[in-house]
Amino acid sequence: MAVKNVTIQDIADRLGMAKSTVSKAISGATDISEKTRERVLACAGEMGYQVKAKHVSYTKSIVVFIYGSIHYDKVDQFGYEIILGLQAAAAEHGIGVNITAISNAELKSGNYYSIVSGGNCEGAVFLGFKPHHVFIEHIRSLNIPLVILDNNVDYQLAARVGCDSAEGIRQMVQYLWMRGHDRIGFLGGEEDSIVTQERYQAYSDALKELGLEENKDAVRYGHFSAKGTRKRILPIAQTGVTAVVCISDLLACSAVQELEKAGYVVPADISVTGYDNLPVSEYSQPRITTMYQNRIHIGKTAFVMLQQMNSGISIEAVSLRPELIERESVKLIAKRILPEEDK
Incomplete structure (x- = not known):
């Protein structure tokens, strides 16, 4: 028996909300409350909703490297809202977001190098455990800014983002x-x-x-x-x-x-x-x-940090305040x- 794909309408029916409200919550729109977004994402995760990939062509892009146990392709996973925030902020500036899951072996080998070495790469974001020093050297050689989630690295154009x-x-x-x-x-x-x-x-x-x-x-x-x-x-x-x-x-x-x-x-x-x-x-x-x-805010902040570093502004870290x-x-x-x- 085939498993039915969960739709936005299914989530709306379960919560008794308008379909447009559910769509806004899942897409990262800012004109709904955080409480509503939390309810929608919790329900979507429980029902097994999966986000459909969007295919849009951009002349400039940033690359997001996903490493280790961070997952991002379902609404109930840690990286999902960070990516959502990045994509929302980047889209406003006509910049694409390329997401690349990377293994430890790939970090060491440099198989990803061609992704960031093109002239259209505006910078990189790294989500995961501390990156291998070979990865940092590759980024350093390209002289592009790097924003890292909850990690510190020795690179002049690297900055840390996360909550305190x-x-x-x-x-x-x-x-x-x-x-x-x-x-x-x-x-x-x-x-x-x-x-x-x-x-x-x-x-x-x-x-x-x-x-x-x-x-x-x-x-x-x-x-x-x-x-x-x-x-x-x-x-x-x-x-x-x-x-x-x-x-x-x-x-x-x-x-x-x-x-x-x-x-x-x-x-x-x-x-x-x-x-x-x-x-x-x-x-x-x-x-x-x-x-x-606030993982959406973390993602948006990471994008702003890349933009500022590309403009010559020096940044070491941005730490957001968590809430009980x-x-x-x-x-x-x-x-x-x-x-x-x-x-």
């Missing part, structure tokens, strides 16, 4: 403390990832600021893809923590599933938080308390007020 990871994790740890949690664990992605390292350091610093003890046994590292979460989250739970800070929504949702398979009830027995505010966090059971990164999204995955043990506010 340290501030987001700090807010989350404070939020848990304000709801009565003193024993807080940490579940990260790959240990050598800059994002994991920065978010772990923010977690550790936030505990110290609150006078809480860090239990090293309650700190584990895994994969952003959520592979193998069970053998990491259960040892954390067994330390007696009342809450776990997960540094991505995929990790958080996987952690909830594995905890409940093991007999825990979330949040009654243990609370779990995420990061990113992907659609999956909205339709998870329970719905995940998380940190919102409170849902149902954190238990209220006791109400507290942060010391600096208790005056």
